[in-house]
Amino acid sequence: MTDTPFLPDFFLRPTLAVARGVLGALLVRDVPAGRLVGRIVETEAYLFNDPACHAVRMTLAGPEHCHTARNAAMFGPPGHAYVYFTYGNHFMLNIVTQPAGTPEAVLIRALEPLEGVGEMLHARPVDPRNLTNGPGKLTQALSIGTALNGHDLSLPPLRLVQGTPVPEDAIVAAPRIGITRATEWLYRFYERGNGWVSRPRS
DNA sequence: TCTTAGATGCGCT
DNA sequence: GCGCATCTAAGAA
Incomplete structure (x- = not known):
């Protein structure tokens, strides 16, 4: 069960459907220390015509003005990772x-977290x-x-x-967190009821 | 338990 | 410079 990948077509469905569909899926990460497994319990969708998306300028100015080194992976093949650095400290997957x-x-x-909790705590004490x-x-x-951007x-x-x-x-739709535009979109x-879901700041 | 401010560095104007 | 798909420590209650 932990070895069935998603077919490429899965990521061609509407992005909102993918965001719902990957809830319950597993992320399997191999590091030198061992195998880490986590179950996805919370997601957010970002669309090309979305004021909160890094690529929204595509709608305004055309692809040639919005395809940058930072967001290039979002223009790449489906089912790959887009990882970026923000707030001076954090990576987003x-x-x-x-x-x-x-x-x-x-x-x-x-x-x-399902597997490798001890190793995760080592990376994040x-x-x-x-x-x-x-x-x-x-x-x-x-x-x-x-290093995993585009992977x-x-x-x-x-x-x-x-x-x-x-x-x-069992899926709740809610406003996205930490953005300043299109905050009303669910x-x-x-x-x-999952205790691992992040809590919004008030 | 809850709320607030500061850190931190990259990408964009 | 300013903003940012965030997190943590510190302080009040």
């Missing part, structure tokens, strides 16, 4: 969706309850940085594999 040329992605916001309940936290716990998520050392999908009636999805 996204799954690229849509055909190459259409910059959309799904941000992984929280994981439920904090109270275990704060190990992977946020987008910057989980990348630190899994040692994910820009094919069907291959080691970072793979996305199928788990038990979260049923639709593009954040999480598993209802």
Whole structure:
């Protein structure tokens, strides 16, 4: 069960459907210290015509003005990783969706740790309850940085594999966190009642 | 338990 | 310079 990858077509579905569909999927990360596995419990969708997306300028000025070194991976093939650095400290992990040329992605916001918790705590020495309940936290716990930007998520050392999908009636849609534009769009999805979901700042 | 401010560095204007 | 798909420590209650 931890070895079934997603078929490429999965990432060609509408990005909002992918954001729901990867809830329950597993992220498998191989590091020298061992194998780390986390279950995805919270995501956000970012669309090409989305004011909060790094590639929104495509709609305004055309692709040639919005395709930059930073967001290049979002224009690449679906099912690959888009990793970027922000706030001077943190890496964000996204799954690229849509055909190459259409910059959309799904941000992984929280994981439920399943395997390798001891190794994760070594990479991120904090109270275990704060190990992977946020987008910057989980990348630190899994040692994910820009070296994995553009990486094919069907291959080691970072793979996305199928788990038990979260049923639709257990998925909550909510406003995205930490953005200043399009804050009313319900593009954040999480598993209802899961204790690893990040908490919005008030 | 909750709220606030500061850190930190890259990409853009 | 300013903003940022964030996190943490410190302080109040």
